Amino acid sequence: MLLFRWRGVPVVADRLFVLLATGWLGMQAWRDGAVGLVSGLAGVALLFGSVLAHEFGHAMVAQRFRVRVRQITLNVFGGVTLFERAGLTPRVDLFVSLGGPIASLVLSGLCAILAAVTGSTLLALVAAANLALGVFNMVPAFPLDGGRVLRALLELRLGVLRGSLIALRVGTVLAWVMLAGAVVMREPGLGVVAVLLLMMQRQERARLASMVEVAWR
Ligand SMILES: [Zn+2]
Numbered sequence: 001m002l003l004f005r006w007r008g009v010p011v012v013a014d015r016l017f018v019l020l021a022t023g024w025l026g027m028q029a030w031r032d033g034a035v036g037l038v039s040g041l042a043g044v045a046l047l048f049g050s051v052l053a054h055e056f057g058h059a060m061v062a063q064r065f066r067v068r069v070r071q072i073t074l075n076v077f078g079g080v081t082l083f084e085r086a087g088l089t090p091r092v093d094l095f096v097s098l099g100g101p102i103a104s105l106v107l108s109g110l111c112a113i114l115a116a117v118t119g120s121t122l123l124a125l126v127a128a129a130n131l132a133l134g135v136f137n138m139v140p141a142f143p144l145d146g147g148r149v150l151r152a153l154l155e156l157r158l159g160v161l162r163g164s165l166i167a168l169r170v171g172t173v174l175a176w177v178m179l180a181g182a183v184v185m186r187e188p189g190l191g192v193v194a195v196l197l198l199m200m201q202r203q204e205r206a207r208l209a210s211m212v213e214v215a216w217r
Contacts, residue, residue: 003074009059011052014075046122048074050107050130054137055079057103058096058145065092077196078133090160094152097145104134141178142171143200164208172201 001018003011013021021044028040051074058081059069068084081100088096108130115123138146147167155163175197182191 006056007060007063009056009069010071012071012073014073017075020076046126047129048079050104050126050133051079053107053130054100054104054133055081057099057101059099061099062088062092062096065095067092067096077193090152090155090163094149094156097148097152101134101137101145104130104137108134139174140167140170141174141197142167142204144171144197147171161208161211164204168201168204168208171197175201 001013001015003013005011025037025040025044028036030036032039052072055072059072062069062081062083065087067087070082070084073080073082083096108127111123111127111130114120115127137144138149140146140150142148142151147170150170151164151167153163154167157163158166175194178190178197179194182188182194
């Protein structure tokens with residue numbers, strides 16, 4: 001579902017996200033009436049405003065380097081920015097990957113200052129959420145932003161194939177550590193993230209394997 005378009009980038013919400021958000025808002029309205037609906041809408045707007053700021057952080061850096069941004073998708077896990085591969089060299093990828101976390105950290109800092117000035121707990125909460133978003137994404141587990149930064153740095157030193165493979169290996173170890181941590185601490189949310197990372201890493205491994213095959217021919 002197309003929500004809006006900004007700087008030529010369509011922002012789309014995926015179906016499951018729309019369904020869950022509407023369902024959750026409906027529950028809020030049913031339980032607490034208009035107050036519940038308004039506070040629910042404000043919560044969704046703040047949360048996804050933060051995710052959008054992060055994704056546009058990536059998108060705007062990409063556009064600076066003349067990499068075409070195809071779309072930003074909001075989903076239940078947050079957001080994804082899709083780029084055209086053309087022009088996305090390791091050096092550009094490094095800056096584009098840093099763009100999102102930097103946007104989150106800047107927004108967190110601004111909200112923290114505003115929270116201190118106004119004494120607003122809501123702003124303090126948004127500051128904390130953005131800090132978490134920025135820091136978590138910098139974990140060097142591909143395909144998180146930190147993993148892409150690591151990959152770009154390794155690619156610059158070791159070449160695309162070797163750099164990608166090593167970054168992927170580091171990411172896989174970290175994902176297994178996360179999964180073990182999720183089991184030990186009984187954190188199902190972290191467990192889901194770890195499994196998703198492992199699944200996406202598997203896809204990336206298959207893509208790299210096909211690159212090796214092409215290189216061998
Ligand atoms: Zn990001």
